Amino acid sequence: xxxxxxxxxxxxxxxxxxxxxxxxxxxxxxxxxxxxxxxxxxxxxxxxxxxxxxxxxxxxxxxxxxxxxxxxxxxxxxxxxxxxxxxxxxxxxxxxxxxxxxxxxxxxxxxxxxxxxxxxxxxxxxxxxxxxxxxxxxxxxxxxxxxxxxxxxxxxxxxxxxxxxxxxxxxxxxxxxxxxxxxxxxxxxxxxxxxxxxxxxxxxxxxxxxxxxxxxxxxxxxxxxxxxxxxxxxxxxxxxxxxxxxxxxxxxxxxxxx
Amino acid sequence: xxxxxxxxxxxxxxxxxxxxxxxxxxxxxxxxxxxxxxxxxxxxxxxxxxxxxxxxxxxxxxxxx
Numbered sequence: 246x247x248x249x250x251x252x253x254x255x256x257x258x259x260x261x262x263x264x265x266x267x268x269x270x271x272x273x274x275x276x277x278x279x280x281x282x283x284x285x286x287x288x289x290x291x292x293x294x295x296x297x298x299x300x301x302x303x304x305x306x307x308x309x310x311x312x313x314x315x316x317x318x319x320x321x322x323x324x325x326x327x328x329x330x331x332x333x334x335x336x337x338x339x340x341x342x343x344x345x346x347x348x349x350x351x352x353x354x355x356x357x358x359x360x361x362x363x364x365x366x367x368x369x370x371x372x373x374x375x376x377x378x379x380x381x382x383x384x385x386x387x388x389x390x391x392x393x394x395x396x397x398x399x400x401x402x403x404x405x406x407x408x409x410x411x412x413x414x415x416x417x418x419x420x421x422x423x424x425x426x427x428x429x430x431x432x433x434x435x436x437x438x439x440x441x442x443x444x445x446x447x448x449x450x451x452x453x454x455x456x457x458x459x460x461x462x463x464x465x466x467x468x469x470x471x472x473x474x475x476x477x478x479x480x481x482x483x484x485x486x487x488x489x490x491x492x493x494x495x496x497x498x499x500x501x502x503x
Numbered sequence: 504x505x506x507x508x509x510x511x512x513x514x515x516x517x518x519x520x521x522x523x524x525x526x527x528x529x530x531x532x533x534x535x536x537x538x539x540x541x542x543x544x545x546x547x548x549x550x551x552x553x554x555x556x557x558x559x560x561x562x563x564x565x566x567x568x
Binding site for chain 1: 509510527528529532533534535536537540541542544545560561562563564565566567568
């Protein structure tokens with residue numbers, strides 16, 4: 246079943262970050278190849294002379310893909326809330342990918358600050374996409390303060406390690422069958438993305454895996470195919486794992502040659 | 504009056520945040536602003552008075568993950 250994100254059905258379960266590409270042209274090629282449902286964007290200090298932000302905004306508008314602004318780099322509730330307000334004004338959307346970072350080595354979310362920031366922003370009319378862990382208690386708190394989407398990490402941001410805690414992600418899917426879930430962070434190769442969709446996740450958010458590939462546009466296409474494969478596999482209801490071998494070729498009628 | 508904009512000190516004559524944006528050459532730019540850590544929306548810039556030492560943040564769209 247295709248779930249909506251705050252009432253919007255995405256054209257693809259692939260969410261693509263726009264950072265770290267070798268050039269704007271390569272970013273554009275990668276987005277065209279990925280055909281993502283949304284692209285994530287951010288805010289940074291602007292120089293009056295360079296107007297780099299305007300150039301980036303022009304590029305994004307030409308891509309004609311919905312944007313999901315983030316609060317990347319924020320470490321406090323106040324920072325994240327202020328950044329979200331600035332993003333809403335600049336990007337003209339009340340969607341916000343909420344990051345409140347709690348630890349520098351792993352970029353693990355500060356889940357206490359996250360819940361508080363989500364509460365404040367939801368009351369201010371934002372539609373919050375919280376970057377969280379697979380902790381079910383935190384997830385319950387996020388839903389209780391008004392979040393309608395959860396974005397647990399697969400692994401630390403930029404690590405490319407894939408789905409570190411498949412059991413935890415599976416438990417989250419089972420515990421919240423109606424909530425749109427997105428694996429955000431840590432995906433390194435298309436098979437990780439396919440695995441997330443096979444687990445029943447509704448989308449994946451990828452940036453570094455595409456931007457830092459040798460050929461970002463080709464990798465973007467690979468991820469586009471992977472999420473399609475994963476979603477189809479989920480729809481097809483995969484077989485259950487077994488501990489012991491079971492012959493796939495029928496044994497009945499086999500010639501007795503021994 | 505001295506104002507800190509994006510961590511750089513500027514000597515300015517502007518009295519309001521809206522005037523500061525014009526004075527520093529941001530007119531017409533797609534930007535958002537904060538003063539002393541608090542968001543200042545576009546409609547409020549004209550009546551947001553600057554004070555000596557105020558910390559202004561001016562941000563614009565940028566690549567993000």
